[in-house]
Amino acid sequence: MKMNLTKMFFLGFMMIGVMLCLCSNNWLFIWCGVELSLISFLPMIHSKMIVSSESAMKYFLVQSVSSSVLVLGIMGMVLMMIKYDLIILFSILMKMGVAPFHLWLLSVVEGLEMLTMTLMFTLSKVAPLMMLTLVSFSISLVILLTLTIGATLGLNQNSNRKIITYSSIFNMGLILISIKNNFVWIYYLIIYSILISSLIFIMFKMNMFYVNQMILTELVPSNKMTLWVTLLSMGGMPPFLGFSIKLIVIEFAINNHMTFNLVMIILFSLLVMFFYLRMTYLSLMFFCSSSKWTLMKMSSMSFIFMIMNVLTLPVILTSKIFN
Known part of the structure; x- marks a missing residue:
């Protein structure tokens, strides 16, 4: 994968999104950092491989659903709903791709190149793990x-x-x-x-x-x-x-x-x-x-x-x- 200026631009914004998650003490800003990281990672998935478009679409759908669940959990926290931490935990586990929410990861990884595959297993795990330290469930x-x-x-x-x-x-x-x-x-x-x-x-x-x-x-x-x-x-x-x-x-x-x-x-x-x-x-x-x-x-x-x-x-x- 060639590192042209466009790839470096998206990689920089992905790192900014992760840093925003790490430096925030507000769930809403953490959600903004996660979304910034998601939007920056999606263009980097595209490559000459035939299945890269399918991988990008699957990754986008899964991460969008998990972000929606995260927003629902944050709303439940504001409204003092019961078990809102369980909803947030469900969203975090889906983002990380751990069992039993791991099936999407197996199909997405088949269409990734070297840089995007490395980022999938390293940098993209930082923000969900940081959020998981804030959940007591x-x-x-x-x-x-x-x-x-x-x-x-x-x-x-x-x-x-x-x-x-x-x-x-x-x-x-x-x-x-x-x-x-x-x-x-x-x-x-x-x-x-x-x-x-x-x-x-x-x-x-x-x-x-x-x-x-x-x-x-x-x-x-x-x-x-x-x-x-x-x-x-x-x-x-x-x-x-x-x-x-x-x-x-x-x-x-x-x-x-x-x-x-x-x-x-x-x-x-x-x-x-x-x-x-x-x-x-x-x-x-x-x-x-x-x-x-x-x-x-x-x-x-x-x-x-x-x-x-x-x-x-x-x-x-x-x-x-x-x-």
């Missing part, structure tokens, strides 16, 4: 459904886009567990945004959108090694960077005596690790006829990805020991 059932659906339905997928989508749904469940601690969920979202942006960049760079393309594509071994490290980090394999954020959520659950949530995190993290290991095995072990010593001839981007994923967690743990 219990979301335990939503967390259970999100973890279950994100981990189990990603096992039988052939499309890398859908695998990343189900992984994103699962990680949103982990963020929802720690939503009452601002430091934990913000740190989780930042590290997860870096990891998923790296994976999407590699996927588009290597032109691998289906699992069978990972088998048939003959790549330079250094590129395969970079993809391997990124996939393991996304799955949460220690000692990579992706394991550190899951470790923080597990520690948060232990400190707050969330025994059931802790068991669910550990069990479903194994399932997520399984389908990332399957992608790793297919991309690394098959059709690797190049000489193995070419692994040392790495590009600067591959070297950065390797260092970021391998060394970040040991550095964090070492600094914690000395503190």
Whole structure:
């Protein structure tokens, strides 16, 4: 996706909309920021792909319905209606695309390019998560459904886009567990945004959108090694960077005596690790006829990805020991 002035203009206004949500203490201004972010994101979805128009229309309809429900909840708050927080919660969950409101996300993501797909999983989640911290309604059932659906339905997928989508749904469940601690969920979202942006960049760079393309594509071994490290980090394999954020959520659950949530995190993290290991095995072990010593001839981007994923967690743990 080429970053011309028009795309940069809409991206800037989308960031302004998100900042308006973060800096407002009024639900009406938060709604204005959400709408500004929505209107700015829609033109960026349009591309040369045939299904991009369909994705833009589905995204617009879902976000419009959720914004209407949000306005209804704000009106109920002003009129002192009973259970207005449940209406606002329904709108926020629909905007985020977590279970059981995740079906629209699977169809929209098929028509997105690299930049819009990255923004869908990173920047567009900030405003709904911030709004969710202001709602006092219990979301335990939503967390259970999100973890279950994100981990189990990603096992039988052939499309890398859908695998990343189900992984994103699962990680949103982990963020929802720690939503009452601002430091934990913000740190989780930042590290997860870096990891998923790296994976999407590699996927588009290597032109691998289906699992069978990972088998048939003959790549330079250094590129395969970079993809391997990124996939393991996304799955949460220690000692990579992706394991550190899951470790923080597990520690948060232990400190707050969330025994059931802790068991669910550990069990479903194994399932997520399984389908990332399957992608790793297919991309690394098959059709690797190049000489193995070419692994040392790495590009600067591959070297950065390797260092970021391998060394970040040991550095964090070492600094914690000395503190």
